[in-house]
Amino acid sequence: MFDLPSKRQIKMVRALVQLKNYRKRHGLFLVEGLRATEEALNSDHSVEFLLVSDDFLKRHREKIEKYENMRIYEVPREVYETLSDTEAPQGIMAVVRMKNFELRNIYEDNFLIVALDGIKDPGNIGTIIRTADAAGAGGILAGKGCVDIYNPKVVRATMGSIFHLPVIEGVDLPAVLHELSQKGAKIVVTHLGAEKSYFDVDLTGSVVLVFGSEAEGVSPEILEMPVELVKIPMPGRAESLNVAVASGIVLFEAVRQRSHPFPL
Template sequence: MTALTEKSNRVAAAIKLQRPAGRRHAARFLAEGPNLVEAALRRGLVEDVFATESALDRFADLLGAVEVHPVTDRAAKALSDTVTPVGLVAVCRMPEVSLAEVLSAPRLVAVAVDTADPGNAGTLIRLADAMGADALVLAGDGVDPYNAKCLRASAGSIFSVPVVEAPDTLELVRDLVYAGLVVMATTLDGETSLDDLKLDVPTAWLFGSEAHGLPTTVAEAADVRVTIPMAGGAESLNVAAAAAICLYQSAAALRGSDGSSA
């Protein structure tokens, strides 16, 4: 096999990773752009890097001694899902992490239930990472966390915080309780105000989808149904805002219980 044929085969295999079925089959995904590629390199998850000539020049410091497969602008466009590709794409192995591992001794877990929007899922991953959560769990009928839009919205946090999937949400809630976590469900009609919660304990937060919120059966399975008090005229918050408030409150309380500064 010639070097040209081998590279063509690598590019063809990488293009298949744009589809969910291709990612699942290969247990690989594409990271595009300098931020994601750099984060993947730090985790040691990169198998192949493809770059155009201009990208090689532009990101020379980032790539260093990494072996790069030069590609044409046309090939780079085929590997990208963006309108204006930057010309830098890496094939990465999916991080190997299980639900059992993240629930071995958890203190703070964020759960996105039936989150179909990749932008919301990626933002929740980023929030979980920023607040020091042990994991972000995509529960129920959720988006593929290695969807390109989700990866971009995570801003590299997909490589920093464990992200696991749990198809059966009610079973997941039981697992969270068994792991010693107090399960909090965010709902508009929750009987407990966020202001009144004791949050210096191991906690799991359940966040529903933007469109439908949490299913009733899931909210009822939680230990506490929580509402965020709002003084203004807004009737609700989007899922990212609600998650940011709840996770920050938990992280601050846990820091305080450790005797560290907030």
Template sequence: MIEIITSLQNKFVKLAASLKQKKYRDELGLFVVEGVRLVEEAVQSDWLIETCIYTEETLEQERVQRIIADLQSKNCRMIQVASSIYEKVTDTKEPQGIMAIVKKNVHSLEDRLEAKVKEFFIVLDEVQDPGNVGTMIRTAAAAGCTGVILTKGCADVFASKAVRGSMGSIFHVPIIEGLTRSEVISYLKEHDIEILATSLESSKVYFEIDFKQSLAIVFGNEGNGVSQEFIEKAQERLYIPLANHVESLNVAASAAVILYEVVRQRR
């Protein structure tokens, strides 16, 4: 059944608007994905979509028609609104006229013990730009990572900019968030997973490192790099050599370079 809503005071419209704020995403365990491609990715995953909000105009697209049909078959709440209402709710500059309210999937480190493969984690140590977080999740999914671990202090992985940056990969790689550094280190040590930290101090060029063992590669805060706590516990420190007086790479770019060296070595 499709509900046609004409008021900004409708509780589901107000819910979607409230999820722009982290405190409501945390409190309700919900977040928003927007745009045809991202909603498609959500539909194709096993994540629970509670509500879909869309405009009549967007129904002109065949892809949107298929999304609506798929969600109706899953008994998702369907809400059609006027473009003027949608524009009050959207968090994008050029909205495509469709969004989904999705229930967060909660993962823990212990979930990964069933994998029985050589672990390949990426650890984000207080990475604060949501665009970087989303891009790194996308790269981790593409590289076949076991999971993405985010320490406390990272940008919210469910913020709209991070979700967009992941291009839907948020639905395809396990994400474990909100852990302290000591919790991460204890888990990795207990399960014989080597810690590799990006650092310029006493480090090796990244392609000289053996990446074939179970490992977790730590990438740090945009301004301060990897914390001393991880640096001190790392079995190896690695860096990317740079030419032409370039001081550093963006953290998401660094992750892409290093993760694909892991992929190359493990083939």
């Protein structure tokens, strides 16, 4: 039997689910589900405490008790459901402290970075983070117009990948892309009006892949920079692709090229 959380902790969990400003002010965010919680616990992020439902504890006590040095609180299932952001909650969540990453954390030789411009759908951003993690990208740059990276829906869609690679949000993308370009990076932007296909561009060196929102695309300020515009050929009748799908296609072309050198 674990202790009950205090009223302050219950209020904290509710605020972390609902309020971006609260998350930013306190430097905390919420992860929910067994897999995501274990990813948090096995990462170098600081986990403040776990909150579990009584029925989850009955089913998974051995998984919880191995974290004996962690603060763990137990609540009745009906209370847990009022706190959860999911439709069918597993019964476990963790309050995690954010990490502050800087550009130098993701800058290395032949880096592969994903930059996001104005993407507001939580599921898309979460999926892109997960895909970038799978592709071995060095980090994510989320521009000022993007949805909050620590929104519970984003965190859930990353499936734990938010703990695997640096994510820097609130970035002044034009300024940072200019800086990276000065360091020799190729800035590659997906654009429906591009003449060149994504598989005709050398993605083996230091590359930043830039993806904009489906509605507006990449901002004009970025398009005015010295960037390489590429398109994904679509012989079918669809006019465009979901941005998360598009990012996966281009990211894994970079993986292919880095595994098999680009022909001269």
